[in-house]
Amino acid sequence: MEGAAVDRRSDAPAVNAPMLNLRDITKRFGATQALEGVSLTLRAGRVHALLGENGAGKSTLIKIMTGVHQPDHGEMLLAGRPLRLASAAEAQRHGIAAIYQEPLLFPDLNVAENIFISHQDRGAVTNWRQMFRRAEEILASLGVALDVRSPARGLTLAAQQSVEIAKAISLNVRVLIMDEPTASLSSHEVAQLFKLVRDLREKDVAILFVSHRMEEVFEIADDVTVFRDGRLISTRPRAEVTPQRAIADMVGREMGLLQPRSPAKLGEKLLSVRGLGRDGAFEDVSFDLRRGEVLGFAGLIGAGRTDVGLALFGIEPATSGQIVLDGRAVTIRSPRQAMALGIAYSSEDRRQLGLSLPMSIATNITLPVLSRYLNWLGLVRTGMERATAEAFRRRLAIRTPSVDIAVSKLSGGNQQKVMLSKWLNTHPALLILDEPTRGIDVGAKAEVHAIIGELAAEGIGIIMISSDLPEVLAMSDRVLVMREGRQMAVLDRDGADQESVMAAAMGQSTARQPSGAEA
């Protein structure tokens, strides 16, 4: 590392010079100590990863660096000069930009205008031709093919992030903060994003990279900092950190990486799917699922995995193929019908489709089967509702002062547990979990994994759709890999590893394993 730095020092600016210094930053919100005495240095041309469980203070730190919040105590230096930020706009003027998991674009404005919207030097009158040309130049330099005249509405998340990066580049960004930018991207898109990040590093941008995905952190980062409970626990060069070490710092205890789930005893055949398809979404998907089995659905985002789940739950019914459930041929046309057949589907989109955020934990859990909780007048028996919620709170260790609290007040991990409770309360025989651990912290993730293991052991057949490959491999008895709406392979536990699954997902191996339809 040091050698490389010395070699390139002849040309100004000095490589690895401190770009942004944070000294003794402290921030309090009411009774919550969000940050305590945090000192951190971001250097030009280095990617600095920030790890920590939800609530460790990462978001607060980002908001202070981008001028959204002001620290109670401590100071910031930008390239050696004291920096006081009163607003996000001021941070941007100083060349500090942030990219979030959900890009903050203007859906009605076109790509070019989104890139240049916050430019102070845009002038009073917009020269559209010049703006389109400059936007095209920047996107071309990034190797991104986008129509600069098309509205941002309808762009994929990956494309939106490319626009955000183009925006940062157009602002001559010196410090780029990336807050979980990969959480919703497929591996292919992550690879493209990382290429952009490396380009920016070459241009001596100081990058702060926040992610929950350990593999990514170790792929892209030069330095790794771990936060816990508002304090900085450790900062080390990547070479001196191991994933186990970082996780230990995050949770404050030694903890293994994903332990493979001990396989449950498989029961009789629960579900048999043959040649399932929906026009334009996926086709010819065939697999079997036994009671107590976890079938992982792997593949890139957009591969059609969620569409299979939606078809089995009747939200977007299949247009071809057969479904045999418990030895009976069924056609599933609506979620109501699916629920009556003992199928539950926990959505990947917790906030939009999974939970009613302003409603309480108890009302969320009982919502799909509310008719069970009605008295003879047709009114909801809240006592019974609360009793059910309390039972799930104990069973899944939902951390909340009360089941009457609005779900929006819970952390992501606890929200996920509420969603699981909601579907378990329908007493499903088949549980479809779509991205059950997306965006939740390491500790909660391990708990969700343990719950999934228990449910399988109780004899529930589980389909687990996940973009987190190590998770799929650790949890699944078998892995079904999809690519572009087609089933590429069904791999046994022994045959499935990162390489074989990725190879199938990328379409490098078209051989369908004979075990696919049998098992």
Added chain:
Amino acid sequence: MTWLRRRIRPEQIREFSLLLLIVVAVLIFGSAIDNYYTSRTFNRIASSVMIITVVAVGQTLVVLTRNIDLSVGSIVGCTAYVAGVRIAADNGLPAIVPVLIAVALGAAMGAINGVLVAWGRVPSIIVTLGTLAIFRGLLVDYSGARTVTTDSLPPWLVDLPRLDLFTLAGLHVKVMVALALAIVIAFQLATSYLTFARQFYALGSNPDAADLIGLPTRRIVLTAFVLSGALSGLAGFMTLARFGNITVEAGRGLELEVVAAAVVGGVNIFGGSGTVIGAMLGGVMIGTLEQSLLRLQINEFWRDAVMGLLILLAVASDAVILKRLRALWARADLEMIARSAPRTGEAP
């Protein structure tokens, strides 16, 4: 075709689809009404549309920012009356004085709305529902329920609605119609090219992001309401000129026609998209229907119902057309990407 598609987006064609609907409506009414294609019909529609249009331009600016201004009818009434009283008291005043009085008073009333919405953080529908009643109440109190009458006004003002700017192929283009058209063109250009005006779209499209990148969101909202008030003031003056007799009822109910014009014109009621020209075409559509149904001598109560139905139809067909166009564009984009894919695939 590819070149054309890259330069024109579906959202820009929606105005054309509305224009097409207006032409269809005119053809239908033309076949049902004798002597429909005359300059008299044109004038009637034009002078009924011009006031709605001027107010609808301001309304569009407000709606773009995810707000709504329901007080415009009351502002039109107030400004028409106050300007009328002033010019009636002194017929020798220069023409510009009543115009300025109406515009300035309207702007001040709009500023009250804007401050309450932007700084008071009260939803605009509540603020303007309140000022709708308050402004009307103030007018009743100030006027003592007296009326401005035509014979108290100077002759130039009474004759203004009949004054032609020019005559083209038998069509008499009135000064006031031309004024409304000039305002539409000016604001269309401003909202397309002025950087500050582009921020109206940004704010309505994603208020959180607008805040985060430091757009002056409060100033944008205030500006929108002030402009809406000022344009309503100008419309108040036009109302004074057109009708001459101004009672406390002047402009009552106008807000609904104006909002309808904007919505029919494709201005998204949830902010962020729509154009000034679209709002004008929406106004023309509504004005054409109104005047034509009047000529068909349809019962007044049925007329409102038919109007409502036709508005729903216009909006629905507009949505269908836009959806079709978007699908067409998306498919073409996919093809474009598919064609360029092999090249980008080899790059790394």
